[in-house]
Amino acid sequence: MKNITPQQQKVLDCIQVYINKTGFPPTRADICKELGFKSPNSAETHLRALEKKGFISIESGTSRGISINNPEIVENNNEYPIVGLVAAGSPTLASENVEKTLNCPKGFFGSDFDYFLRVRGLSMKDAGIMEDDLIAVKKTQEIRNGDIVIARIEDEVTVKYFQRTAPNIVHLKPANQDFKDIEVNLEETELFIEGKSVGLIREN
Amino acid sequence: MKNITPQQQKVLDCIQVYINKTGFPPTRADICKELGFKSPNSAETHLRALEKKGFISIESGTSRGISINNPEIVENNNEYPIVGLVAAGSPTLASENVEKTLNCPKGFFGSDFDYFLRVRGLSMKDAGIMEDDLIAVKKTQEIRNGDIVIARIEDEVTVKYFQRTAPNIVHLKPANQDFKDIEVNLEETELFIEGKSVGLIREN
DNA sequence: AATTTTACTATATATTTATACAGTATAATG
DNA sequence: CATTATACTGTATAAATATATAGTAAAATT
Incomplete structure (x- = not known):
């Protein structure tokens, strides 16, 4: 698990908060709305970085296909x-x-x-x-x-x-x-x- | 919370299993695939029934916008x-x-x-x-x-x-x-x- | 007996959504 | 100093998805 940047941490937190609140992960647009980004690609690149660093998994071709890699929180x-x-x-x-x-x-x-x-x-x-x-x-x-x-x-x-x-x-x-x-x-x-x-x- | 039918229970279980496995709720098509339905409307009507009976919430116009209503475990x-x-x-x-x-x-x-x-x-x-x-x-x-x-x-x-x-x-x-x-x-x-x-x- | 609920198939479509492509700019790394 | 990573805007589009409509049929309820 590589180092996370402050901005990437914000995105990760945003995903967690969204899931806690709604029960399902956010779309790129949802993340943009929450964090004030104006392009869906802002969220997309952050997600790619978080995936590359191992913090999340992204199911390709799947809407809201984001899952947070945190085996500790499961079966809490x-x-x-x-x-x-x-x-x-x-x-x-x-x-x-x-x-x-x-x-x-x-x-x-x-x-x-x-x-x-x-x-x-x-x-x-x-x-x-x-x-x-x-x-x-x-x-x-x-x-x-x-x-x-x-x-x-x-x-x-x-x-x-x-x-x-x-x-x-x-x-x-x-x-x-x-x-x-x-x-x-x-x-x-x-x-x-x-x-x-x-x-x-x-x-x- | 009204009575759930066996088939509706199957759908509800299917949703829970899907969330546990993937981290996000299924689409209508996912439910069909899992339970052998051939029309997305089969899942749709079951979801509507489950929502009407209070077992789940559906966010309209939202992909995978299904959340299971479980007040005991949530917010604990x-x-x-x-x-x-x-x-x-x-x-x-x-x-x-x-x-x-x-x-x-x-x-x-x-x-x-x-x-x-x-x-x-x-x-x-x-x-x-x-x-x-x-x-x-x-x-x-x-x-x-x-x-x-x-x-x-x-x-x-x-x-x-x-x-x-x-x-x-x-x-x-x-x-x-x-x-x-x-x-x-x-x-x-x-x-x-x-x-x-x-x-x-x-x-x- | 009439109506509602349950449980499906089949098709269609507007909307949602992921995702690619084209840029700009700054900081970090080798 | 070149390259890579970070951090964005802006536009476009194919694919995913919710959801409506049209049926069929059996079971449960009133």
Whole structure:
């Protein structure tokens, strides 16, 4: 995807706005009217440039045959479950754990995610994670040092920074001086990583 | 919304499938081709019936001017502008201040809001507002003590707690010990409230 | 039983629309 | 310095398209 010029961006926006408003793409004349051009060829050349750069597709010989190339916007929305931090047991998606669902565009946080976790306590306060915040959790085992993970140690679920200090030693670090580090020896204690935080939502 | 006949449902489905596939609505001829009709008037009469029953809208004199009436899904979402904290001047919605837009369901934070403000600095750190967070700002003058407001004092825009301590005295309180209280005497200094925070989004 | 709705074929045409061609001018790139 | 990309106006036209008109026939409604 090459660089878009400001004018081409205007044309692209104009197309998107037109589709949002009417449900179908504009004609060359429609674009001219909207942007003040006096020749249909002004729109035509912009469309050709946008097509060449990969921003749109044009179906030749077809009226209003413009489509915006944006795979992200397709199948946009989704209802994501909000689960509470259950004291005992993992935050499963079983219906008794789901307080409600939240409609959120897919890929809202850049990355995919699976559910929202409602935060209890202030152990990650200095990371800007407050009580009742919703953490967007992606179920994954691909964890790097410094990631904020949702971890389960023997029926206890917590949100902490992940830090592997030795092949068998993992530190779960809070972001709050009042809480203490949890050092887990993987040979002695079972540690299950539910996933990691990819975003956060606060409603106030 | 009256009863749809099976054949009309087929036509409606055909339109939806065509839009999903191509990004724009079909012509009469396209519908005929898809459903095996031999006359464009077959499609035309079905379209008229669907319009009469309220399932679609037809823009007269417009090629491919068909839109599916679905009030639930339409208008659910919105593109909200993301504005940066401009050092001088208010965070207006002028295009030069808008870095990009974010698709977000309406009423996502319980309340309506107008734009997202990208946070600079750590003056509200203890309130869980970190650098680069997006604050959902509702433009309003209805502010209560304790609200997080976006305030402008002589070309300086800040995010702070609002606290009125006397009829003419307003304190703008940071949530970080390293920053100091701003006391504003409304008789001496002009204080403009842009709006208040109704929510927060963090992408990590 | 009469009328309306549904469900088509077939043909015609005014209008809409994409798109080519001929220019002008400035900025960016190699 | 030549070339390409950007950014337009203006005119023209073949093709795409909506839409009207004229029929036929079965099903549903009044």
